[in-house]
Amino acid sequence: MTAYKVLIADDNSVDRKVLSRVVRNQGNEVIEATNGFEAVDIFTEHRPDIVLMDVMMPGLNGKEATRQIKSIAEEDFVPVIFLTSLSDAQSLADCLESGGDDFLTKPYNHVVLQAKIDSYHRMSEMHRTLLNQRDEIARVNRHMLQEQRVAKAVYDNVAHAGCLTSPNIRYELSPLAVFNGDVLLAARKPGGGMHVLLGDFTGHGLPAAIGAMPMADIFYGMTAKGFGLREVLREINQKLKSILPVGFFCCAAAVDLAPDRQAASVWMGGVPDCYLLRNDGERIETLSSRHLPLGVMSADKFNDQMTEFPMANGDRLFLWSDGIIEARNSDGEMFGQERLINVVRDSAHASDVYDDIQRAVDEFVDGSEQDDDTTLIEVVMDDALREDNESGVTKAGISQGPRDWSMEYRLEASTLKSFNPVPLMNHIMMEVPGLRAIGGQLYTVVAELFSNAFEHGVLGLQSSMKQSPDGFIEYYRQREKRVAELEEGFVRINMHHTGVGESGTLTLTLEDSGDGFDYKRHDREEGSGNNYSGRGIPLIESICDSIEYRGKGNEVSVVIHWPLEQAT
Amino acid sequence: MSVRASLAGNGQELVIQVDGRFDFSAHQEFRDAYESASQVRKYIVDLGGATYLDSSALGMLLLLRDHAGGDHSEISITNCNDDVRKILAISNFEQLFTIQ
Secondary structure: OOOOEEEEEOOOHHHHHHHHHHHHHOOOEEEEEOOHHHHHHHHHHHOOOEEEEEOOOOOOOHHHHHHHHHHHHOOOOOOEEEEEOOOOHHHHHHHHHOOOOEEEEOOOOHHHHHHHHHHHHHHHHHHHHHHHHHHHHHHHHHHHHHHHHHHHHHHHHHHOOOOOOOOOEEEEEEOOOOOOOEEEEEEEOOOOOEEEEEEEEOOOHHHHHHHHHHHHHHHHHHHHOOOOHHHHHHHHHHHHHHHOOOOOOEEEEEEEEEOOOOEEEEEEEOOOOEEEEOOOOOOEEEEOOOEOOEOOOOHHHOOOOOEEEEOOOOOEEEEEOHHHHOOEOOOOOEOHHHHHHHHHHHOOOHHHHHHHHHHHHHHHHOOOOOOOOEEEEEEEOOHHHHOOOOOOOOHHHHOOOOOOEEEEEEEEHHHHOOOOOHHHHHHHHOOOHHHHOOHHHHHHHHHHHHHHHHHHHHOOOOHHHHHOHHHHHHHHHHHHHHHHHOOOOEEEEEEEEEEOOOOEEEEEEEEEOOOOOOHHHHHHHOOOOOOOOOOOOHHHHHHOOEEEEEOOOOEEEEEEEEOOOOOO | OEEEEEEEOOOOEEEEEEEEEEOHHHHHHHHHHHHOOOOOOEEEEEEEEEEEEOHHHHHHHHHHHHHOOHHHOOEEEEOOOHHHHHHHHHOOHHHOOEEO
């Protein structure tokens, strides 16, 4: 059994000696004090585990000595048990009220005495553990906050390096933790205009911030180099897909402002409806999410299709994360889409909407705790954005890079079985700064031409199969089978580029080992509305200046002049 | 919040019922529900009793999809109320799951 250090304070020497013997016989170490003053001195010097204190003592009585001992002990728990011959309820209650923890009435019962000493010892042990844990938690917390402050500084440098402070943007990011599940990015495009991205990562804090770092890096890096927003999104999606665990993703709305064309395009995945307000009108135009969030789909299934709409100077776009809609009041009720649209509808003018939304949400929430990050951004179309960005790649930069070059890449059957050349082709084209702005579209063109050459040419699959949903599945079943059985065939890709600096021409020619098709007939039937497939997909037509089939239809050549004349 | 799982269709279908708020607190139970079942080919997530779901619930559905074979998985989400259906629609989850 463990020996405890027990202080016994009693002015009656007979009582004290008797009690000392009992306590000592039970295996404890005993220190004796003959009055209150001595008890306090001995306590200070020896720091006993437990104190047995006579209530009535001359000089300093037991209650006062207890008060002083408790004060010296500070936050340590030192149990004081009063020794008393009184037995009326009020006297016993007084003992506890004066700061004692318990009482023992004379004559002492040895068994109860030892049990009490043991019990209080356990309590002080527990108290000590608690204090240690509290101190440890406080220490760890201080350390973590310090680390987070440093990390946040790094994070802010990466995530907010852009132009959120532009006069055409107003925003609010309210962080739940030191870090924030919401990300706002804005960057000027080299040739004028702006990219804006609002992201809402699943979860908050560290996991969200970790995903935001590469996202911001890609966004700013690629925008500065002149890549189009579709290409930027494609890259971000692929990055997030590869680094985030399954089940973590980023809902996002991305906007490409093109003041020279007085137009904007959006890509929305997993974010609530956003509103477009005309400077001169009362109508609210709603933009809806059409895609899965970023980081869900693999690169080959990612849909980078954007929705374009006219946007004149002074027109405003409002974007938000679900935090605004899900903001709760003290009754747990959500703010909701309906209240939001009512606020927008009731605003006197488009320029008041931002303030009105903020005020309405604040009033609704009224100090109750937030569940989610609430992020709100207003983007106004502004003619001033037409001017070149001073930093990053300017128009002069576009004239650099490779101008006149060509290359040929021939893939044989064994390569075609498992290798997709499209990313490599795209990579080579992206060395030309002027092509970066249309990187997303170019990617689609090359991917489409290549899959036509490979699937319809080399594998001999009929595109007409894809016209029904059942056929669509059958098509891919057949494709898998034929790829596995493929033994001969080839696809030859030729890229040829000429440029004079601020403009250029890219010619892509693909030839395959297949039987070709009757392109003359196909040309006549064009526009007959086959939804699932087709060799002349509208996108290719919209970006290419010419599409020409040659020979027996197993060779196609497309020409693209940049910069593009009109919207794509 | 509660998660219940039961087998149907000769043990080849797993029905997972989630009641109440479907959020991060359901994480472990939801995972246990499908990880403990083997030989299952089709999954039905019954959200008839779910009042709300948040983005971590969407994440859990993606985890289930991954577990069930990714693009080859067969998962139906059934009995969604309007709020739940809206959240699934905003995220365009009908591209990944059959929502009834």
